[in-house]
Amino acid sequence: MDIKKSDEELIEALVRAANAAFLSLKETTKEHFYFYVFVFDEGLHPYISAWSYEALKKSIIEQQISDDKKSWWKWDSADSPYAVYGYDEFFGEVSELLDKRASELSDDELYESEWTARIDFMEEAMKRLDTSGLFGTGKEREGVVINVEQAPPDDDGTEYNRALRLNPPSALLSEYLETCETPENA
Secondary structure, eight states, X not given: OOHHHHHHHHHHHHHHHHHHHHHHHHHHHOOOEEEEEEEEETTSOEEEXXXXXXXXXXXXXXXXXXXXXXXXXXXXXXXXXXXXXTHHHHOHHHHHHHHHHHHTSXXXXXXXXXXXXXXXXXXXXXXHHHHTTTTOOHHHHHTOEEEEEEESOOSSSHHHHHHHHHSOOOHHHHHHHXXXXXXXXX
């Protein structure tokens, strides 16, 4: 297998799937989204999640979120009503490519180097989507935070550093970073 070709093929599939899912979510809901995230969990297949101001307000009321937990809830991708949105519809090609890659690896390789590679590919996909303007441009973009997270969350500050790489400085980014595990050198 040509590794570079395989890697690029996967990145392009991730871009197509996430783009389709995020666009569908925006068009279907007509809500004002402030957070878009690509999530990777122990199932080894990525999915999207997002939060809009409308969904947050409704969720806080329905879930009876206390005032002291609202700032954390605002960024909790797992509890978003849009977690795993469009997975069955848009991620078939990604799933096939990931399963093919996994079939050629040992468990150690899959949960070590391949785990890291997949998260890196997801980050590259989000960069490309951002460059395309999917998350807005200029001032509009400053009102949005994007990231790639893993579940369960890492505890080494990786999500914090990834958020810094993926987003322009903004008040909203600073607010998000407060919920991330801060790296020791930050």
